[in-house]
Amino acid sequence: MNDEFASAAMMRVLIQGLKELRLPPLTEVSRTQSNQATVDLDLKLALVQHALKHGGVDCLIHLGRGVHQHENEPTHRAIVGAKDPIELVVRWQRLERYIHSRHRLRIEAQGEGRMEITHNGITAGISPTLYESLVVFGVIASLLQAQGVGNLEIYTNDLKVFPVAPRDALMTLPAIDPLRSWRLTWVASAKSLTRVSTVNLTNNYFVGSDWPQWQRQLASRILERLIDVPTVSDAASHLNVSKRTLQRDLKQRGMSFSELVGDCRSRVAAMHLMESSLPLAEIGFLCGYSDQSHFTRDFGKRVGITPEKYRAAFGLDQYSGGGSNLNRSQPA
Structure with missing residues (x-):
């Protein structure tokens, strides 16, 4: 068993994402039902490989759509309740620190309707795979959509991977690239940003x-x-x-x-x-x-x-x- 952890709330989202994409369920799903905020990292990695096997690399960034079935979860409300997309990512970073995630997002640049982000390991030698990063940015994308942003697009280097991820192009990318960057762009939506009622x-x-x-x-x-x-x-x-x-x-x-x-x-x-x-x-x-x-x-x-x-x-x-x-x- 791995001694590192992933967010149990995120795992519930990804498991729902499998259902949304009509992919076979993960047999280890019962391991997420315990009263814990984290699950061992092996389960998250198993889910990523399971989705990769049954849905292909292009499905990974869409696993996050399971977010929309978890709007009443406190963690979802807390993150989506951010005042803008930048703060939403900052709240996600706080969650990563809280569960001692081995991979962290870092905002390298920001501006009106854009963010430049890297996704790296906290120590040398544990850079996330392309597949893990696609899953994470897919969840971020769905959270931003739940918050109310419009026309969201995500690029890795110069390749657009959201809202449509080109399978053939993704398969040519190296699985691990510590210099890989991610760019998010969006426009303000007429929909008011979701706020948590207090x-x-x-x-x-x-x-x-x-x-x-x-x-x-x-x-x-x-x-x-x-x-x-x-x-x-x-x-x-x-x-x-x-x-x-x-x-x-x-x-x-x-x-x-x-x-x-x-x-x-x-x-x-x-x-x-x-x-x-x-x-x-x-x-x-x-x-x-x-x-x-x-x-x-x-x-x-x-x-x-x-x-x-x-x-x-x-x-x-x-x-x-x-x-x-x-x-x-x-x-x-």
Whole structure:
């Protein structure tokens, strides 16, 4: 078994993609059903080879269309909820870091309606194959389409591979090329970019609170962007005040900006722990923690017990009859 990992959410998308392309199912599919945010990398590699065998190299970039059947998954909503295509890729990069992916996207250049990206290994000697990169950019393409961009095109070097991937031309490319680059171009769509609704999170957050309106607006802004929290300067600009004024007002209420961010993260994490069966690692990613240990450490400091123990004590499984627990108290 490989000791490296892939995102279980991405695997579910790719497995759905096989169905969308009417390719035979992967027999190892049951291995993705465990309550984990990651699966061992061998399963992802097996799926790529399976699709390559039954659908050809040109099908790989279309496996990502399975994204459209997973719109309600929290990871999908979190990534598609980015304000623009550049931020969407940045959120994807965060997911790669969180699951310790051995391959990472890197934005080399960007501009209005374009991005230049490389896809490389984090250490020498583990460059992704052309096939792996096609799968990744296929998922990125579907996420961008779900976000609302139009006329998306993807090139590897000078060869267009999306929306139509030419099989004969792809077969002439080297399987591994560490200098290979990818170019994405698009135009703004009339469709509004998808944003993650935070109405319920916000309402639940402020229950019983005596916070003034400006602090509620600040917390709402943070709740909208837990994965990529705005800087103090950005938050101050959003409130039309100076950075110094914002910091002073928070200090007068016995709080700093970083403490408010931590409070928002722990409360939303607690809601997921109580209300869902999402794996702990996925909850940590959705709430913007840098990694699993950061989630466990910070949540335990603020709430008094680890995320695992919190779920065991207050999660849905502890209550008969199911239903919503949104009225149960959140961590202080």
